[in-house]
Amino acid sequence: MALLELHEVSAGYGNIQVLHGVTLQVDEGEIITLIGANGAGKSTTLMAISGIVPLRRGSILFKGRPIHTLPPEQIVRLGLCQVPEGRHIFPGLTVRENLDLGGFLRRDRQGIRKDLDFVFSLFPVLHERRHQLGGNLSGGEQQMLAISRALMAKPDLLLLDEPSMGLAPMLTRQIFAIIRRINREHNTTILLVEQKASLSLKAANRGYVLENGRIVIADQADALLANVDVQRVYLGI
Amino acid sequence: MDYFIELFFSGLTRGSIYALIALGYTMVYGIIGLINFAHGEIYMIGAFTALAAATILSFFSLPLPALLFLSLAAAVIWASAYGYTIEKLAYRPLRHAPRLSPLISAIGMSIFLQNYVLLAQTPDFLPFPALIPEFAFLAPYAGVIGSSDLVILLTTAVIMALLSLFIKFTRTGKAMRATAQDRTMAMLVGISVNRVISATFVVGSALAAVGGLLIASHIGQINCFIGFIAGIKAFTAAVLGGIGSIPGAVLGGFILGLTESFATGYVSSDYEDVFAFSLLVLILIFRPAGLLGKAAPEKV
Structure with a gap:
């Protein structure tokens, strides 16, 4: 069943149009990856889904209802969260406060407690550093915190923008393993934007290739990995 | 020595009022990057509301503390309503406009409110009742510190x-800090930024109204222009302490109050503003971001 559908979405900033009619679909329980070069419009797509960048044309449906007219906080309330590019940790808030804000819209104290224990079990280092300011964490720790903060909202769909950016290879593999684990154990659907295409295609069920604001290829992830054009342009083979 | 202590306390008193008003400037700046020039007028409206409330309530022969408390409540509620409305009418439509536009809108709001009160009330000074009780136990120290x-x-x-x-522990307080630090991310965790901005204006206006009532009762008269000079001074205090920083606003308020008080006492009251603003110039030369402010490079 389609959890998220984008129909002919066009969006941009000021005079610059970035997306020219993007259509894609994410089904429940999937990991979908969106790959593409710098400036192809990957982050803009995610920001449009989250309601930060307004649409010029097209529509976005989440759980079958249009969300492109809703303010960002109501989209979060419906169960759609994003970990933006560059992590966006609140630098002057402690790790614990950052996590609390992830669950800003929740009222179920027991559920929040449980999810807090869960993210601390995923990333024990966050528990050790829970009283430190977010701005004082290393890049890898910030990425862990950013993912954990999104998980605190208990999303049905998690948008991840470049989770591997600036991370050492070992840490990247660890983060990807956790993304798969969240998908499997919590049945969280994931839309993953990555420049490291081979890594994300190996984790994903299906993938879309975005070029200059348009979807140029959509296929199963293993088919994309085997696709000669994709190999040449995005996998460097 | 008594004279020094007297000046010290009167400086702290002034400083308290500056700090109360400066908090509104600094909180609004921290959240939306706007210098709300109409903030001084909120303080003036707070004082006028308190005067109206106290005048009406004085017919009921209430005890003084009750009169003080009820007038304060009226001033806080009415001034907060003004702050909330000003943001909605004058700043929210300009949220995505160039930075200069809301600033000009703020100056316009300030002039409008001054003249509105001038026409609706009077350009003359009005006597303000002493709402703060005189404490008998302070009588022996009357030369040093007064009850007010x-x-x-x-x-x-x-x-x-x-x-x-409030800022440290409540949900709204946390949302305010998050919005001040990273507005986009605040939206992405589900914070309604518009609501946070409204709350900031309401809290800032309430603090200014408290300042307005206290100082009006201390001095004993008000008119429609008191908000202008108090607003400029409190803005100076906020910049002095580092605009955007809440402890900075308080520190800046007290430093400014003490400077003025000592300048008045040891030099001449004609020079109090000279000293206050010289201090500002000096601090901005050596610490451009203010005493507790963080030097943030202008975002391009």
Whole structure:
């Protein structure tokens, strides 16, 4: 069943149009990856889904209802969260406060407690550093915190923008393993934007290739990995 | 020595009022990057509301503390309503406009409110009743510290403590800090930024109204222009302490109040503004971001 559908979405900033009619679909329980070069419009797509960048044309449906007219906080309330590019940790808030804000819209104290224990079990280092300011964490720790903060909202769909950016290879593999684990154990659907295409295609069920604001290829992830054009342009083979 | 202590306390009293108003400037700046020039007028409207409330309530022969409390409540509620409305009408439609536009809108709002009160009330000074009781136990120290000085200092201290707890522990307080630090991310965790901005204006206006009532009762008269000079001074205090920083606003308020008080006492009252603004110039030369402000490079 389609959890998220984008129909002919066009969006941009000021005079610059970035997306020219993007259509894609994410089904429940999937990991979908969106790959593409710098400036192809990957982050803009995610920001449009989250309601930060307004649409010029097209529509976005989440759980079958249009969300492109809703303010960002109501989209979060419906169960759609994003970990933006560059992590966006609140630098002057402690790790614990950052996590609390992830669950800003929740009222179920027991559920929040449980999810807090869960993210601390995923990333024990966050528990050790829970009283430190977010701005004082290393890049890898910030990425862990950013993912954990999104998980605190208990999303049905998690948008991840470049989770591997600036991370050492070992840490990247660890983060990807956790993304798969969240998908499997919590049945969280994931839309993953990555420049490291081979890594994300190996984790994903299906993938879309975005070029200059348009979807140029959509296929199963293993088919994309085997696709000669994709190999040449995005996998460097 | 008594003279020094007297000047010290009167400086703290002034400083408390500057700090109460400066908090509104600094909180609004921290959240939306706007210098709300109409903030001084909110303080003036708070004082006028308190006067109206106290005048009406005086017919009921209430005890003085009750009169003070009810007038304060009226001033706080009415001034907060003004702050909330000003943001909605004058700043929200300009949220995505160039930065200069809301600034000009703020100056316009300030002039409008001054003249509105001038026309609706009077350009003359109005006597303001002494709402703060005289304490008998302070009588022996009358030359050093007055009852209203003490009440102003204590009230300010309590309010600042409550404000820090509010910002540190409540849901709205956390949302305010998050919005000030990263507005896009605040939206992405589900914070309604518009609501946070409204709350900031309401809290800032309430603090200014408290300042307005206290100082009006201390001095004993008000008119429609008191907000202008108090607003400029409090803005100076906020910049002095580092605009955007809440402890900075308080520190800046007290430093400014003490400077003015000592300048008045040891030099001449004609020079109080000269000293206040010279201090500002000096601090901005050596610490452009203010005493507790963080030097943030202008975002391009």
